[in-house]
Amino acid sequence: MEPYELTDRDAELLSAYIDDALDAEQRSSLEARLAQDADLRRELRSLQQTVALVRSLEDVRAPRDFTLTPEMVGLGDPTPAAPERPALKVMPRRRNIWQIAMTSAAAFVLVFAGVLVVMRVMDNQSAPTDTPAQVAVAPTLTAEVVADEAADEPENANLMVATLAETTLAQTMTVQTEGYSSRQAIEATPVITIVDGVAIITPAVNMPTIPEVTPLPTQSLSATPLPGSANDTGMIVPVSPPEDVESDDSLGDEGFALEAQPTPSEPPIALSVQQATPTPAPTLMAQTQARGAGGAGSDTQDGEAEVAEVPQDSAADSAASEPIPSDADTTMGGAASAEESAAPKTGDVLGMLLGGLYRSSAETTLFRLPNEQVVTLQDALDVFLRIAAGIANVEATR
């Protein structure tokens, strides 16, 4: 039997004929051809047999039961079937807000403290013009603070303040999320990485529960350490009415004062450490790692430069009494760096620095609430400042 070339067209006709899917005209036309063409009849028959064989296929037995559990269809445990991956993906949702607020605020305060320490050291060493302490005022300034310290135990503060040149910024964009889970068992390590206005925060797992605090109404609050006790506790105590603390003399050995006026919308912070000159604020990139007191202090940090190291006293004391180690210098950031050899200028720089830091924190989105409200670093700082003021109030009334 010579092979019969079944055209695609005929195959379609025969196939549809088998399914009785031809219209009347096609059908009668095909039947007329079939009556004349034995080969076409044979094709039809073989295709009919094929279809019959395929339809004779028996079901196979399911290898197991496919019954559903309520969890499979999202009716059981409220475990979300497909939780959206937030930008801050290391963090489960629950504990976010307060820990972010506290962690970031603590880190911010540590940056403040670190900068203050550097400034004070510079003041103490400002006589020789070849002081190694230099402060970067380049348009882009990268500050890295590594503090082996919980925020509530400033006496153990070990601050390292570093300014990095702008060009190294790309290399310092380390996102401190990987490896978090493996380390969380041994240390409480809140880590904040702020890169280009985006903050990535890894909170410590065992941070203490943060009490609910009702935010104070908009008000001016001023915090200054109490003489004597302040240096021991590092506590910031609000005083009323706000008193201007100015210049290096009033800063003295007693520490520092800082006045903040947080308002919900656009808080114009007044950092009255020194009258801040209205110099354009430098863009500040801060990589802050506030490390738990229990953590391994020598655990290598990812930061590429640690420049200033202040020994283990309270920041103010140590800054006043001990000169900064010579190898711990604050390096210049960028070409526009200004060498701060003139002592009276340090306050300006400080004010500019802190003001800029605070202002830029408003653009640093920490995360978004489910209702799309954006929580910025500045919000977190405001919360922290209020909490600090509240704690200080309690302390002061004892």
Place this chain on the structure above:
Amino acid sequence: MPDPQAPSLITPPDIDDSQLVEQAVNGDVNAFNGLVLRYQDRVYSIAYRIMGEPDGAADMTQDAFINAFRKLETYRGGSFIGWMGRIVTNTCYDELRKRKRRPQTAFDDLPGGDADDGPPIASDSITPEEAAQRSDLQQAIADCIRALNDDQRVVMVLCDIENQSYQEIAEIMNLNMGTVKSRLSRARVAVRNCLQAVQELLPPEFRLGDEG
């Protein structure tokens, strides 16, 4: 440990599909599981014919039942297994397309010779010889279907295993009728040519091309 969901206890055979659907649409997973147990062999078989291998078929079957439960309110009466068949076919077809974009040669390019076809559902009234012979034939048919390309295979399964109409197939696969007809005819010709290579397995009345 007895399964608390044990649906066999809660789905007496005299409850018909529509009653179970009605309960299930109100969130009664147990009622839906009655339907699962009733049709899981059928649904798995469809998935198995399309996927060509048991693991993928099991995954698709499970996914299909989950999908079906979630969109149960779109079920508009009629044959539940017909509706369910469309869902499992769609689930499989989506998976095949996904695999095509990211090929997994282990599944798609199986020659089909050594795949485990699973035990056919036993019938009480055949001898072991008949069973073995039938099994060989079944295996041969299954292998020939498996050898089709994905598009042809899905259309053939829809038409010749699920008994969906051309119109339904066109809707399920988002094709026009002409494409459905053409794919189906090519699939049938290909399977016929495949089966002609194993003529000796075919019962006399199915010797392809023989005049009855």
